Amino acid sequence: MLPPLKDIVARYDLLARKSLGQHFLFDLNLTGKIARMAGDLTQGTTIEVGPGPGGLTRALLDAGASQVIAIEKDERCLEALAEVALAYPGRLEVLAGDAMQIDASSLGTTPRRIVSNLPYNVGTPLLIGWLRNIHAFESLTLMFQREVADRLIAPVRSPAYGRLSVLAQWQCEVKKLFDLPPSAFTPPPKVSSSVVRLVPRPLVDKADFALFERVTAAAFGQRRKMLRSSLKSLGNSEKLLAEAGITPTARAEEIGYSGFAALARALVH
Numbered sequence: 001m002l003p004p005l006k007d008i009v010a011r012y013d014l015l016a017r018k019s020l021g022q023h024f025l026f027d028l029n030l031t032g033k034i035a036r037m038a039g040d041l042t043q044g045t046t047i048e049v050g051p052g053p054g055g056l057t058r059a060l061l062d063a064g065a066s067q068v069i070a071i072e073k074d075e076r077c078l079e080a081l082a083e084v085a086l087a088y089p090g091r092l093e094v095l096a097g098d099a100m101q102i103d104a105s106s107l108g109t110t111p112r113r114i115v116s117n118l119p120y121n122v123g124t125p126l127l128i129g130w131l132r133n134i135h136a137f138e139s140l141t142l143m144f145q146r147e148v149a150d151r152l153i154a155p156v157r158s159p160a161y162g163r164l165s166v167l168a169q170w171q172c173e174v175k176k177l178f179d180l181p182p183s184a185f186t187p188p189p190k191v192s193s194s195v196v197r198l199v200p201r202p203l204v205d206k207a208d209f210a211l212f213e214r215v216t217a218a219a220f221g222q223r224r225k226m227l228r229s230s231l232k233s234l235g236n237s238e239k240l241l242a243e244a245g246i247t248p249t250a251r252a253e254e255i256g257y258s259g260f261a262a263l264a265r266a267l268v269h
Helices: 005-011 028-037 055-062 075-087 123-131 146-153 163-171 209-221 237-244 257-268
Strands: 045-049 068-072 092-096 112-117 139-145 172-180 193-200
Touching (some): 028 055, 028 112, 045 055, 055 068, 055 075, 055 112, 068 075, 075 092, 123 163, 139 146, 139 172, 146 163, 146 193, 163 209, 163 257, 209 257
Parallel strands (some): 045 068, 045 112, 068 092
Antiparallel strands (some): 139 193, 172 193
């Protein structure tokens, strides 16, 4: 029987570190809810990034996860996670390392999913990295700052709509599941958090990911300008827009992912 998480934190002196973007979630009802909303965990591999003392890790295993691979950068947490591994023989593998340097798409067996309370300081770059090879995953169930979650689900022409919205919605069905107040965490962050589920879908609007990124970066880098101006860094913007079938006077916030995919395809020519 594993001791309560707060006892584990005290035993190993696991005070959350701001430099690592750590905010620990001890509430068993909330960790259990996240694990349940991640779907069927009994097949394949569940990948967790930044497990810390192992609160969500326990919930995933209790929810029936057949194999959990937990990636932890903070060496202080490794002993605590080793205790969890002993309590669930053969079902938890702990990788000591930086998730930004690890190819999650090659870990474990399929179906492969990621379920994580992501460190705030690397949540967005981690997601973009996973989106590059999204069809290696069955789903992503991730916790972000609420502001980031709102950007992920933002519709065209809304204030929060931007490059991250386009990248995520181009590849996935994106749904916000629920919000969490700062008081749910130790230590409490200054902002609310949200759990988001991303499920890959068939890619109808095909385009090269790197070119898609270039087009969206240029367009949203100067989002108040018309696209004929903001896309000049990519070459002949008028010709590019004509090939993509987009009005030159349109602005980035008015274009959906299909339009950006068309721009990325036009950029190849």
